[in-house]
Amino acid sequence: MSIIQAEVEYVDRATETIRYLEHGWPTDLCRWHSHAEYELHIVTETRGKAFVGDYIGEFSPGALFMTGPHLPHNWITDELDNPQPVKIRDMLIQFSQESIDGLALAFPEFREMEAMFELAKSGIEFTGFNPTFARGHFERIRNTRGAERIVAFLRFLVRVNEHAEKKPLSVAGIIQPEGSSKQARIAEVVDHITGNFSEEISVEIAANMAAMSPPAFSRNFQRITGNKFVEFVNRVRISQACFMLYSTDDQISAICFEVGFQNLANFNRHFLKMKGMTPKEFRETALRELAPKDEVKA
Incomplete structure (x- = not known):
């Protein structure tokens, strides 16, 4: 029997604080992997199975996810239901814990997002999130550079944090010792x-x-x-x-x-x-x- 281990992906952030990536399907980029960064991920086309940690579930166009550091994940399109290649299946943004910590240190108001980032360690699906609205934010982040890209990214983070329907996916650290x-x-x-x-x-x-x-x-x-x-x-x-x-x-x-x-x-x-x-x-x-x-x- 084959044993499946998650491939560890290195994300080079030497020149950019956040990384934007999009790809079609099929592609070698669709694989069981993990990385040290958080990832916001929208599937724009096809249907199939989402694998996040120990979670297996269905995805369809417009599904929006966030994965936390070192949480293995993959989205696998059902080839029988989607026989034709697509140009853009996935749009994603990767960012580090260090960036989030620095943001909260400089602007304490952003600490209101800490619960979302903690939940992301289990993986989150933002159920019911408007797919057109989400894709518009991804496109703005893709089409900007420098400080404008960071502003567009932070605006999107605020929107997803406000979204009430956050479905945890895998078992991970649920709560932090800090607090009461x-x-x-x-x-x-x-x-x-x-x-x-x-x-x-x-x-x-x-x-x-x-x-x-x-x-x-x-x-x-x-x-x-x-x-x-x-x-x-x-x-x-x-x-x-x-x-x-x-x-x-x-x-x-x-x-x-x-x-x-x-x-x-x-x-x-x-x-x-x-x-x-x-x-x-x-x-x-x-x-x-x-x-x-x-x-x-x-």
């Missing part, structure tokens, strides 16, 4: 779960770690993370299982126990509920779609 005392304590529990997902951890143990009663912990955990505690633990475990399914050739039963589930039936049930497919179907889909085309043909 309660939020910091919940963040410590989240960090513990993501680093020790295979261990048995009950609400009572987690509440004790956060120095709260179990009812108060459960209430605060759901308010801060948007997930019930047990659901979040299962999400983290399923997320890790997804990475193992396409990056190792371990047996599914072995992966089930390695990520912390106690029996295969329970693992399969939660996996199907969260991913809409079985672990076997997920592995087959990922290996088929994410493998380099020359590997598939070989």
Whole structure:
């Protein structure tokens, strides 16, 4: 069985703070990869499957995404539904954490975007965003240079940050330790779960770690993370299982126990509920779609 690893892409920002890129389809640029930069990405034509971290979902023309640093991603057009090449399928902008930090330092008002950038570590789809409006912003950024390009880019960032429908895609860092005392304590529990997902951890143990009663912990955990505690633990475990399914050739039963589930039936049930497919179907889909085309043909 082939093992799929994300190609690491180096983005040269020696002369430009942000990088604009567009390409058609098919192209060698469409591959499973990651990079240190954030990426705003609109698909202008074709339909297919979006792969972002452990997320697999559908995309169609006008779909707008943001990916965070080092989050693997790829958009794969369905060749049967889209048999003809297209001139421009993707328009994207890449920018660094350093640029964002510098912006917030110079202009504290931009700190209101911090929640969006934190969410982008999981990947975001801006559902319901006007595709004509979005493409117009991408074109303005493409057609300008220097300070004008930066201004156009910041204007677009403000618009996407204002958009209410931000759908998180993959499991990643949900919250930062900064903020209220309660939020910091919940963040410590989240960090513990993501680093020790295979261990048995009950609400009572987690509440004790956060120095709260179990009812108060459960209430605060759901308010801060948007997930019930047990659901979040299962999400983290399923997320890790997804990475193992396409990056190792371990047996599914072995992966089930390695990520912390106690029996295969329970693992399969939660996996199907969260991913809409079985672990076997997920592995087959990922290996088929994410493998380099020359590997598939070989």
